[in-house]
Amino acid sequence: MATGVQADAAPRAVGHYPHARRVGGLLFLSGIGPRNPVDNTVPGNVVDAEGGLVSHDIRAQVLATFANVRAVLAASGARWEDLVDVTVYLTRMDSDFHTFNAIWAEHFPDAGSAPCRTTVGVDALPTPIAIELKCIAVVED
Template sequence: MKEVIYTDKAPKPIGPYSQAVRVGNLLFVSGQIPVDPKTGEVVKGDIRDQTRQVLENIKAVLEAAGYTLNDVVMAFVFLADMNHFPLFNEVYAMYFPERPPARVTVQAARLPRDVLIEIAVIAARG
């Protein structure tokens, strides 16, 4: 059975998709971009600022479903520029200091709203 997860502590979906969907003990979190949920605007700043906002948005969706960052088993990272990888990784490591999830990181030709980063995750419990 599929359960849709929604929180106003993360940006509202800008299309026909859910912030997250839980199936059994798995939680599939849609790609998050660096939008401040309070203003609906893309956060200004460099890749570090945008990475922080994306991970805070993911954290909010996880918490709405009763999960934490420790439950994340897979992350899909899309960077607008692979030259940002070292600075992105610096911030990402702060959110996953121990037993980080498996991860895919690719450069994307263009991301929604011309942001620098988008991340989607899968979390599991039990």
């Protein structure tokens, strides 16, 4: 039986879906980005007077995204170390990939125990964010 999870400490989903869904011993997280769970702002974004995006700080967005993933994992009974597969979506692969890769290595210093990972460059994400993660974790019963 599958059960959906809503994490109070994570930003609200931008659509009609749960933060995660547990099926047996697997936990599937919906796409999670860096939005602040309290006020929905995007850390590191600089906007002009009309609200248009001028620039972003990928480090701030990666760290916020990791914190949001951790919040959903915790609400689901899982931990960061339980991640087994992560798909990374970056809107600026050319300028942000190396920074993301360095931060990833800081959070998973042992490549042998890190989750599998695929990184994809995309034109845009549903909100003005530069990164989104899609994760799968194992959950102990």
